[in-house]
Amino acid sequence: MKKNKFIxxxxxxxxxxxxxxxxxxxIFQDIREYDKGFIDNRPNRELxxxxxxxxxxxxxxxxxxxxxxxxPPHLIGKPDGCRMTKTxxxxxxxxxxxxxxxxxxxxxxxxxxxxxxxxKWNDTSVKRKKLLETLGRTPLFGHPNxxxxxxxxxxxxxxxxxxxxxxxx
Ligand SMILES: C[S@@+](CC[C@H](N)C(=O)[O-])C[C@H]1O[C@@H](n2cnc3c(N)ncnc32)[C@H](O)[C@@H]1O
Numbered sequence: 233m234k235k236n237k238f239i240x241x242x243x244x245x246x247x248x249x250x251x252x253x254x255x256x257x258x259i260f261q262d263i264r265e266y267d268k269g270f271i272d273n274r275p276n277r278e279l280x281x282x283x284x285x286x287x288x289x290x291x292x293x294x295x296x297x298x299x300x301x302x303x304p305p306h307l308i309g310k311p312d313g314c315r316m317t318k319t320x321x322x323x324x325x326x327x328x329x330x331x332x333x334x335x336x337x338x339x340x341x342x343x344x345x346x347x348x349x350x351x352k353w354n355d356t357s358v359k360r361k362k363l364l365e366t367l368g369r370t371p372l373f374g375h376p377n378x379x380x381x382x383x384x385x386x387x388x389x390x391x392x393x394x395x396x397x398x399x400x401x
Contacts, residue, residue, distance in 0.1 A: 234259075238298045242287045242339060245320065246277050249303070249352075261285040264321070271318055287335035295344045302339050303352040304332060323357070329366045336367050340390060349388040360384050 237259050244260035247253045262281035271277045285291055287304065305321035308328055324331065339349050351371070353363050360378060364370070364386075374386035 238296070240292075240297045240300045240339075240342065242290075242300060242302045242335065243304055243321070244281050245303070246279050259283065261287070261290075263287075266318075271315060273315070277319075287338055288331055289334070290338045290342060292342045294341055295347075297342055298344055298347050299350070300339050300343055300347065301350045301352070302335065304335055306354040306357060308357040328358070332363070333366055333368070336369070340369075343390045345390055345392050347390045349390070351386045351388065353384045353386070355382050355384065 236257055239255070239258040241247070241250075241258055241260045244250075244262050247260060260282045261284070262279060263284065263286050264279055265281065265284060266279040268278045269275055270279065283291075287302070305317075305323050307316060307320060308323045308325055310317050310322055312322055336351070343349055351367070353360065355363070360375065369388060371386035371388050375384045
């Protein structure tokens, strides 16, 4: 593991939501790689992760990141190769639940105790409730009552099991 890399972007895409696109403490991973010009109406957009990797089976030891951001594809059933799927990737209709759950479990594995996981979702194809059922874990905060905006940000913390039941003294 490279020194001082304690943040992981699990599937960075074109790093559109990053203020610092070369943030020095972050490993930017994605399963794809494209040169400039891969989106026809965004000539400067490119997709160059630091490393090619699959969020369903990550090549990292346990508990090495303090902060993880997971923004997986959210579209199901869109044709592969259209502008949207080129930009955001696409979920497999048959396996998406297993893929997302495996990705989430992998994030949990490589996250340190007390580490924070930020999960981003857009509920165009799959509603927020179904997504949270699939993850099987309750976020600390985000959009508990839904939102008219389709994009959701959820914050999880890996609190050790023995700290979850606080007994009053
Ligand atoms: C919603 S986009 C991420 C956008 C990114 N957050 C940004 O700011 O530009 C989802 C990304 O997940 C990647 N992806 C899809 N399946 C993956 C997998 N199994 N492992 C790693 N990355 C994957 C896609 O290539 C795509 O770039």
